[in-house]
Amino acid sequence: MNHSDVIVVGAGPAGCMLAGELARAGRSVTVLEKHDAPSPLSRAFGVHARTLEVLDSRGLAEDLLTTGAHASGLKLWNGLSLDLGVLPSQFPYLLVTPQTNVDSRLEEYARASGARILRGVTVTGLEQDADGVVVRGRAADGSAQEWTASYAAGTDGVHSIVRTSIGLDFPGKELLRSIMLADVRLTDPPNGLINIGAGKDCFAFVAPFGDGWFRVIACDRTDTADVAASVDETRLRDVVRRAIGTDYGWTDVRWSSRFSCDERQVRRYRVGRVFLAGDAAHVHSPAGGQGMNTGIQDAMNLGWKLAAVLGGADQKILDTYHDERHPVGKLVLRSSGATIRMLLLRSATAQKLRNVVSARVLRSQRAVGKIAGMFSGVGISYARTRGEHALVGTRAVRIPLNQGTVTDRLRAHGFLLIGERDCKRAGITRRTDSGPAVLVRPDGYIAWAGRSDSEEWQQVVERWTGQPCSNVNECSRIRMDGPPASYA
Numbered sequence: 288m289n290h291s292d293v294i295v296v297g298a299g300p301a302g303c304m305l306a307g308e309l310a311r312a313g314r315s316v317t318v319l320e321k322h323d324a325p326s327p328l329s330r331a332f333g334v335h336a337r338t339l340e341v342l343d344s345r346g347l348a349e350d351l352l353t354t355g356a357h358a359s360g361l362k363l364w365n366g367l368s369l370d371l372g373v374l375p376s377q378f379p380y381l382l383v384t385p386q387t388n389v390d391s392r393l394e395e396y397a398r399a400s401g402a403r404i405l406r407g408v409t410v411t412g413l414e415q416d417a418d419g420v421v422v423r424g425r426a427a428d429g430s431a432q433e434w435t436a437s438y439a440a441g442t443d444g445v446h447s448i449v450r451t452s453i454g455l456d457f458p459g460k461e462l463l464r465s466i467m468l469a470d471v472r473l474t475d476p477p478n479g480l481i482n483i484g485a486g487k488d489c490f491a492f493v494a495p496f497g498d499g500w501f502r503v504i505a506c507d508r509t510d511t512a513d514v515a516a517s518v519d520e521t522r523l524r525d526v527v528r529r530a531i532g533t534d535y536g537w538t539d540v541r542w543s544s545r546f547s548c549d550e551r552q553v554r555r556y557r558v559g560r561v562f563l564a565g566d567a568a569h570v571h572s573p574a575g576g577q578g579m580n581t582g583i584q585d586a587m588n589l590g591w592k593l594a595a596v597l598g599g600a601d602q603k604i605l606d607t608y609h610d611e612r613h614p615v616g617k618l619v620l621r622s623s624g625a626t627i628r629m630l631l632l633r634s635a636t637a638q639k640l641r642n643v644v645s646a647r648v649l650r651s652q653r654a655v656g657k658i659a660g661m662f663s664g665v666g667i668s669y670a671r672t673r674g675e676h677a678l679v680g681t682r683a684v685r686i687p688l689n690q691g692t693v694t695d696r697l698r699a700h701g702f703l704l705i706g707e708r709d710c711k712r713a714g715i716t717r718r719t720d721s722g723p724a725v726l727v728r729p730d731g732y733i734a735w736a737g738r739s740d741s742e743e744w745q746q747v748v749e750r751w752t753g754q755p756c757s758n759v760n761e762c763s764r765i766r767m768d769g770p771p772a773s774y775a
Contacts, residue, residue, distance in 0.1 A: 291317040291403070292597050294422050294436040296410050297443035298325075300386070301565030301582035303393035303404075305440055307345070308590025308729075310400035312701070314597050317434060318397065318404040319424060321443075325394065329385035330468070330546065332494055332502040333358075333481075333576035336371070337664025339378040340684050341587050344697040344731055347392055348378075355384025356497030362480040364630075365642040367649055373656050375685055376665050377692075381481065383494045383502070385470075386579060393583075408432075413439060413452035415560045438593055440562045442586070445549070447567035453558045459551030459620075462572055462627065466506045467518045467526070469543035473501050474536030483630070484531030485638075490630035491530035492573075500541065503527060504573060508631065518543035548572055550624055552616050556609040562589055569616035574626035575662045577619045584664060585612050591701065591729035600753035611669045622661055669732060676723070676736035683727040687719045693727060702748055703727040706739040715739065 293309050295302045298320035309316045334342075334351070342348040357380040361369040372379045398404060407427030414421045420439040426432045441449025450457065473493075482493040488508040493501050505526040512519075520540055528534050552569040556562060565582030589608045596602055629645075632638050648654045660666025669680035684693045686705060696703050696716060706715040706724050718725075724739035726747055735747040748756040 289317075289432065289434045291315040291434070291436045292438070293317075293593060294319065294420065294434050294439045295402075296413075296422065296439065296441050296449050297447075297565075297567070298322075298394060298397075298404055298406070299442060299444065299565065299582070300331075300389055300393050300579050301586045302440075302442035303390070303397040303402075304583045304586035305442060305564065305590050306402035306404070307393065307397040307400045308587060309594055310397060310402040311345075312591065312594035312598075314594050316397075316402040317436070318402055319408040319410055319422065319434065320404060320406045321409045323407045323427070325387070325390055327387060328542070328544065329387050329470075329502075330544075331386040331389070331576065331579035332383055332496075333580075334382040334384060334389060335576070335580045335663040335665075336374050336376040336378040336380070337667065337682075338580040338583050339382060340376060340665075340682075340694060340731065341584060343377075344684070344694040345396065346698050347396055351384065351388060351392055352382060354388045355382050356479060356495045357381075358383050358479055358481050358494065360480050362477070362482045363645070364483065364485050365646070367642075367645055368480065369649065369659060370655060371659050371663065373652070374659050374663055374665050376663070377684075381494075381576070381663070383481070383496055385496065385502075389579065389583075410443070410448050413449055413561065415439070415453070420560050437597065438560045438562070440564060440589065440593075441567045442563075442565045442582070444566045445551075445570050447563065449561065450553065450563055450567050453561050455553050455555065455558065455563070457551045457553060459549055459570075461547060462550050462624065463506055463508075463548040465510055465512050465514050465516075465545050466504060466548055466573065467510075467523050467543065467545055468502070468504045469518060469520075469523060470496075470500050470541050471503050471537055472499055472539040472541075473534075474538055475533075476501065476535050482531060484527075485630040485632075486529040488631065488633060489526050489530050490627075491527045493527070493531065493535065501535075505530065506631075512545070514545045514547045516545060518545060548627075550620050552613075552620055556585075556613055557605060562593075562605075562608065564589060564612075568612075569620065571620045572623035572627040574623045574630070575619075577623060577662065577664075580664060581616060581619050584615070584667075587730045588612050595752050598753060600751060604751065614670075615667055618661070676733075678723070678725060678733045678736040681733055682731060683725055683733045684731050686722065686725065689717045689719055691716075693731065697727070697729065697731060701729050702734070702752065704739065704744060710739050712739060 292314040295318045306316045410424040422434045491505040564585035671679040706717045726735040745756045
């Protein structure tokens with residue numbers, strides 16, 4: 288009972304996404320979580336376009352989309368705005384919904400797919416050797432226990448015991464000591480955009496949940512309160528007024544908290560048989576709302592690769608997790624950090640320069656597309672090797688098909704082969720535009736592009752999965768074992 292293919296420490300969004308991916312691929316997974324029940328608190332509040340695409344490829348987006356507001360853009364300082372409608376995605380907006388909605392659906396996905404989630408377990412240490420991993424901890428009844436697995440993943444947050452156990456430091460620095468956040472009811476609310484404002488030594492975000500409640504995040508550099516201190520509603524309201532110019536008819540507060548903001552990233556996402564994802568691997572400014580989203584995408588990248596190696600693929604595939612996701616984490620740290628620093632400029636001259644430069648940049652449609660793509664994750668692509676087609680490493684979800692969509696097909700398939708428009712081979716999904724044939728990875732990125740009548744795609748399938756593939760019909764059967772019908 289205490290042995291699994293993979294042990295995941297931490298049942299947050301990244302942990303449950305990873306567990307669900309492994310379980311739907313037929314791998315045994317045990318998730319160890321120290322809290323007895325899911326947290327009722329919602330620090331994160333936004334689901335970006337790329338994450339919605341990922342969730343849609345597992346049948347998880349449709350229901351989630353009904354739980355919040357679809358913010359079509361961001362209203363910035365000095366009357367500027369960033370239009371998310373330019374995103375080349377079926378989700379050209381930010382879904383504003385409490386994190387608890389994401390947490391509950393991902394935990395349900397993991398359990399329904401076959402993952403075992405043990406709550407009330409405090410992990411105290413981890414050891415590994417050439418054959419596997421041993422995780423030690425205290426079970427919910429207080430007894431000492433051990434769990435063994437072929438691999439382990441730490442998705443256990445900023446203070447990760449997994450990261451400590453494998454000897455990795457968490458280099459970086461504290462950015463802001465005490466940021467306030469609250470859910471507030473407003474009687475004179477802003478439009479459906481995310482509203483962002485900055486004043487002298489302060490900034491504020493106001494985002495609509497769509498039900499009359501709004502998420503407020505605010506920071507006052509002169510506030511020296513400890514992160515554990517309660518939020519003074521009067522002070523929070525004052526910061527919003529100073530940063531945005533109004534409190535939007537502020538009335539009730541249903542929940543408030545504080546958190547500190549660090550910029551940190553581990554140097555390696557893999558040490559032997561142990562991996563890190565989400566906040567255990569990277570933490571950063573809340574600007575851009577990328578934390579939860581980046582963790583979920585980490586998990587999607589790692590999940591299918593671990594499943595492939597457990598099924599016989601070359602272990603070298605596991606190194607590509609770090610190679611692909613570490614640069615993404617680094618980009619998130621830089622972009623969110625730059626944004627928060629722009630909001631906290633102190634001198635009037637620097638603020639004026641910020642406004643002028645921002646206005647000039649946002650007049651360029653190309654620049655708007657790049658900025659929106661960066662924050663939403665839609666602009667993320669992975670490096671390709673010399674000689675590979677230029678499409679390798681890019682998202683495939685926008686390719687038009689003769690039947691259904693790419694995300695529809697990925698709900699059942701592991702790798703998916705899409706033929707050219709004029710492809711004559713029977714039993715193959717075809718694209719309806721003029722692009723080449725492509726082989727799509729389980730996470731929606733292109734692994735190969737070329738002519739479907741060549742043998743190159745078969746070699747790529749075998750390289751990634753360790754399974755020989757001699758014809759297109761065999762490729763179509765390289766599937767996950769399949770989640771329950773509700774997620775098919």
